[in-house]
Amino acid sequence: MTQAKVALITGITGQDGSYLAELLLEKGYIVHGIKRRASSFNTQRVDHIYQDPHLENSRFKLHYGDLSDSSNLTRILKEVQPDELYNLGAQSHVAVSFESPEYTADVDAMGTLRLLEAIRFLGLEKKTRFYQASTSELYGLVQEIPQKETTPFHPRSPYAVAKMYAYWITVNYREAYGMYACNGILFNHESPRRGETFVTRKITRGLAHIAQGLEQCLYMGNMDALRDWGHAKDYVRMQWMMLQQDQPDDFVIATGVQYSVRQFITWSAAHLGLELAFEGKGVNEIAIVKSISGDKAPALNVGDVIVRVDPRYFRPAEVETLLGDPSKAKAKLGWTPEITVQEMCAEMVANDLKEARQHALLKLNGFDVAVSSER
């Protein structure tokens, strides 16, 4: 019998980490993950795959750790001896990186170096294959449309600058020490498990809340921004594929289609039976309910203003447009995304509507329901 492969995932409690852990467990891996200590439970995204560590055949194990802590990372790597290490952990919010630039650099840039050094220190260079969660934010102020592996970088946020260090240190350790180390340059990918403050989830959750009478208005930043959105499930499949090749390489992962934030709002509203009319320009833009069909938005009337702009959500330097060219991934790895952005939007709205209906029902029956609207 061949021995099960061992994977270690940083950021296992995040969106991608949870889908990747599911995929690797399905493939028969023993999956280890690093979770941060928090004052309340933070494992909601992986609770459904949790296995009691007391069970003899448990294939899922979480370790306390942090990307800012070298000795902790080295100790975990020494214990786990992973065949594959997926570095998905990061302070991943672009807007927040302007508020916490030093922390973002420490975790996203230095954290990557700490892992690579731990591999080297423990003599695991030939055993452990390394995946780095690189990002389309590296392209920032785009130099070429669409963006591919050879497109020059121009990062536009502390997050993107930190990720640029992580990108190059991964390339450097591959070249310097012959490590199997790869960058996946992933364009935006979403799902019902997306963090609530990223734009797609903010929209699907916010509009579902408004439809059910839990909130009144969705406050947005730059609705003209254009993104190439895919589904996280498709993208984690590609992360695994990248570590199964003969030679390590870097790949752009994208759909090759872009839409505006405003378009995503329009689709999300349509899944709630709402037709919207956008009026005004810039900070004065609003979206008004033009017609209502079905029973998904009982709290709304025609004429209600449900989207407004709040300049608080503008970024000091914006990435206006991103569009990826995934030809290399298609040609070399045979990867194509299976879920369209429209299907993904429908799935996200359905998920958030279900939750909003539960909250609305509780409220109707006299229970206190506080829905956080912190973005």
Ligand code: NDP
């Ligand atoms: P999430 O924000 O959902 O997850 C980030 C994960 O990193 C969480 O598990 C978080 O823990 C963990 N984390 C944060 N800070 C630390 C730290 N100091 N030490 C250890 N772990 C930490 O991100 P996604 O799943 O969406 O993205 C995964 C990776 O891919 C990230 O590196 C992101 O930057 C990158 N990326 C994402 C894209 C996307 O569109 N989703 C596109 C391109 C790249 P906790 O749960 O406790 O907060």
Ligand code: GDR
């Ligand atoms: P992004 O994702 O910055 O591309 O980074 P996000 O969903 O936060 O923003 C996408 C675009 O929407 C605009 N926008 C708003 N964004 C947020 N969060 N909230 C708003 O209210 C709002 N209004 C408009 C933004 O300005 C932006 O142009 C994500 C993260 O997952 C990164 O970790 C990852 O590297 C990149 O995607 C690829």
